[in-house]
Amino acid sequence: xxxxxxxxxxxxxxxxxxxxxxxxxxxxxxxxxxxxxxxxxxxxxxxxxxxxxxxxxxxxxxxxxxxxxxxxxxxxxxxxxxxxxxxxxxxxxxxxxxxxxxxxxxxxxxxxxxxxxxxxxxxxxxxxxxxxxxxxxxxxxxxxxxxxxxxxxxxxxx
Numbered sequence: 035x036x037x038x039x040x041x042x043x044x045x046x047x048x049x050x051x052x053x054x055x056x057x058x059x060x061x062x063x064x065x066x067x068x069x070x071x072x073x074x075x076x077x078x079x080x081x082x083x084x085x086x087x088x089x090x091x092x093x094x095x096x097x098x099x100x101x102x103x104x105x106x107x108x109x110x111x112x113x114x115x116x117x118x119x120x121x122x123x124x125x126x127x128x129x130x131x132x133x134x135x136x137x138x139x140x141x142x143x144x145x146x147x148x149x150x151x152x153x154x155x156x157x158x159x160x161x162x163x164x165x166x167x168x169x170x171x172x173x174x175x176x177x178x179x180x181x182x183x184x185x186x187x188x189x190x191x192x
Contacts, residue, residue, distance in 0.1 A: 043113055043130040047088045048075035050108065050178075053138045056186060057155040060164060061095065064151055071154065071164045075131065088134050096153070097144035105185055108133035110177050114169050135185055158182070 050073050051059040060071035076091040078084065085104060092100065115128040143153060156164065165175055 041127045043128050044124065044126040045078040045084075045087075046075060046129040046131040047078060047084050047091060048073045048131055048133045049088055049092055049136040050133055051092075051102065051136045051138050052185075053155065055155075057157055058161040059096075059138065059143075059153060060156055060161060061145075061153045062151040064147075064149055066151075068151075070168070071156075072168060073133070077129070084132055084134075088136075092136070095146050095149055097142065100141035100143065101139040102141075103137045103139065105135040105137055108135060108178070108181055110170075110174050110181070112169055112174065135181070137189070 053059070059074065061074055062069065062071055066072070074092055074095045076087070076095070078087040079090075082090070084107070088104065092102065110133050112131040112133070113128065114131070116124070116126070121127060145153060162175055162179070165178070166172075170178070
């Protein structure tokens with residue numbers, strides 16, 4: 035039985051990874067329904083900073099030969115409850131997810147098949163469609179698109 039954290043939310047980080055073609059990397063977790071896509075993400079370990087956890091999750095889930103740059107932390111923070119089976123499995127009420135914008139530079143993506151089934155690069159519209167099916171509210175989607183416009187414009191100027 036996992037340690038129970040008395041209604042606490044597990045700290046989690048997520049990488050909103052995009053490439054030079056303005057596509058977004060989305061993954062299908064092993065324990066997620068087929069076709070349910072999300073960003074590379076995972077729980078923080080005790081004593082880790084958010085960026086240490088983010089770097090570890092990227093390396094663990096998509097490989098250590100990836101070159102990328104963490105652009106900035108997103109203002110979007112998702113706090114959500116888990117279904118009972120995950121509460122029982124992990125001992126937390128749900129997750130408190132911080133998101134980071136990450137620019138993919140190069141390297142071969144090598145999935146950790148213990149955690150991920152598959153990955154896909156999606157254009158902006160398809161990525162947004164997937165977020166709307168998941169935990170992102172319309173306000174979060176709007177805020178994400180506003181942040182993306184600023185990041186996209188800054189990257190075009192470089």
